[in-house]
Amino acid sequence: MYEQKRQHPLMIPLASVRSTLIFLVPMIFIFIQNLDTENLLRNLLILAGAAVLIMLVIVPLQVLSWAFYTYRYESGYLHIKSGVIFKKERSIKRERVQTVNIRRGIIQRLFGLAGLQVETAGGGSESELSLAAVTIEEAYNIKRSLEGKAADYVSASGDTSAEAAESAAGEAEESKKEKTLPRSGLKAVIDTAWSSGEEAEAGTVYRITIPELFLAGATSGGFFVLFSVIGVIFSQALPFIPDAFWDYLLEQVTSTAAGTVVLVVMVLLVFSWSISTLAFMVQYANFTLQRHQDRLLVTWGLIEQKQLALNLNRLQALVMNEGILRQPFGRCALVAEVAGGGSSDQNYITLLFPLLRTAELNQFLGRILPEYRMPESYTPLPSRSLRRYIFRAVAPTLLVIVPLQWVPYGWLSFLLFIPAALWGYSRYRAGGTALDERQMVLRFRFVNRFRVMMLRKHIQAFQVSVNPFQRWWNLRTVRAWVLSSPAGKAFQVTDVEEKEARRIWDWYSRSD
C-alpha cells in the first residue's frame, strides 16, 4: 500500500487524444470553412497528417509526464511527485483535506477508471490536487485513507454507481429498507447497514423521484436563457427559411401575420423549455443526499456521475430558494453556502437538493440537518416599510416613463407603475426575520424568495444601518456576513422595525 505508484496507463491515450483534439479544433474549423468538394480528399489528408504530427509530439510528452507522476499514500497522507524537468513534490495531510471528490466521465466509466480530486482548506488553484485516471478501487482506497475512519462507508448507493459502491465496501449495500414518506414525492431510504459501526446512527438518504426531477427541470427557469439564445440563432437563420414555408403557415395554419409570429414564438418557447428541462433532468438525475454523522454526501448525474462529500463544519449557511416558478407549486430548492474548497464547480457544490416541498422542509431538515430548523413564524416588516418598498420599486420606472411622454401614446407607460408596485409589495411581504437561541433566519425577495438560515456561530459580523429617512420612520437595515467561497457573502433585510434590529443585535452581541 505504501509504494510509489503511477496512474493507470490508459491515461496516456486518453490524455493524448484530448490534447490532440485541442490542437486540432482550430484546424477543423479552417477545414470546414474551406470545404469544397474537389479538394476534399487532399484537405482530409492534410488534416490527418497534422493530427499524426501532433500525436508524434504529444504522445511522448504524455508518456513522460505519466512516468514521472507518481503518488504514494499511507494512512493520513498523500504524497505526489511530478514534473519531468521541474520537479514538484507535494504532500497532503489528512487534517487539511476538506473534500475528496470522485468523478467518472463517460470514457473513464467505460474502462473502469475514475478521476480523483482532493481539495484542501484555503482557496486558489494550489489548494487542489487531482489524479486523472486511477482504477475505481484505488480511488476509493485513497479517499478512505484521506478521509480517515469516519468516512469508510459506502459512498454511493445509487444503482448507476453500483459498481463503485461494491468495490468500496460491498457489505454495507445489502440491507437497505426503502420507505416512502406520506404525501411526499421523496423516498427516504433508511440505511440500516450503517449501524454496524460504533455509532449506531442511521444515515438517512433522500433521493429525487422522476416526477419531482421533471418538475424541478420544468420550473428551473433555465429556458429563459435558452430561449434568448435560440431566438438570436433563429433570427440569424431567418433568410434561409424558404418563403414557401411562410406562405404555407400563413395560408393553411394561422391566416394572419400576427398569428404567425405568435405561433413561431410559441414553438420556440416550447422547444427551448423542453430542451432545458431535459438538460436539467440529465444533469441532476439520481440526485441523492445523505447524512452520515458529521458529513453530507451528495451524488448526482447521469452521463457524468458526480459525488461530493461535504463536511458539516464547512457548511456556513443554508439557503432555501423559492424560485418564482416554483412557488406556485409549493416547492423550493435547498442551497448551501460552503467555506473552503475553491473548486471549479462551485455551482454544483452548493446545491443540496434541487426540489423539495416547502411544507415538508422541517421534516427534511430534521432528518438530514437537525442543526437547522425552519422557524414557525417570522417577525414581519412594519406596515410603514411598505411605502418605502413601493417607492424603491416604482421610482426607477420613471426613467422610462418620463422620456416616453414625448412619444404618442406615451402616457400608456404609466401602466408600468402597476407591476412595479406589485413587485415592491411582494418584496415587502417577503421581508422578515426570525431568531431562536442558535439560529437567525432572514427572509427576503429579489425575484426569488430566499430564506437564509445562519447559525449564530457562523455569522462573521453583523451590521445595523440607518439612513435619514429610515431614522425618521424608525426603520433599520440589518445585514449579516457569512463565510462562503471564494470570499464572504452578506445577506440583508431592508426596513425592519428598529426594535427588531436591536433585538438581533443583542442576540448576537456577546457582552451585555
Add this chain to the structure above:
Amino acid sequence: METEPRERLDRRALKAWFFSGLVWGLLLMIIPVLYLNITPLFWDLPAFYGWLAAGLVFLYTLWDAVIVPRIKLHFWRYEIRDDEIDIRHGVFIIRRTLIPMIRVQHVDTEHGPIMRLFGLATLRVSTAASEHRIPALSREKAAELRGEISALARVSDEDV
C-alpha cells in the same frame, strides 16, 4: 445596542482628510484646466463648459475636503471590548457593526503617504467573510489596538 461605542478618532483626521481631499480636487481640476487651455488651439468649443466643470470640481472639493470629514469625524465611534469590536460610522447612512473577537482572523495597520505625514494609521480588522477599517487613529494608538485585538482574538475560543 443602546450604549454607543465610546472611543473617537484622532482629531488630526480632519487635517489628513482635508489634505487628501485637496489633492484629489487638484487632480480633478486638471481636466477643466486642460479643456480651457488646450482645446481653443484646435477647436472652437464654448468656454462655458470648462468654467462649469471647474465650478463643479470646486464644489465637490469643498464637500469632500471640508464638510464630509467633519460629519465623518462627528459620527465615527468605536469600542474594543473583551469579546467584540463595536463600530459606528457613516455620513449619510450610519452603520453600526459588531465583530465578535473569535471571528477576527487577522488585524493589521496600514498608512499611506498622507496618513504618515500626519502621524496617523488605519486599523484593519478582517474576519473570514468581511473587512472592517478604523481609519485615522494615531499611529501609537493603532499599534496598541492591533496588539490588544490580536491578543484578545487568540484568547477567546468560545464553545460556538
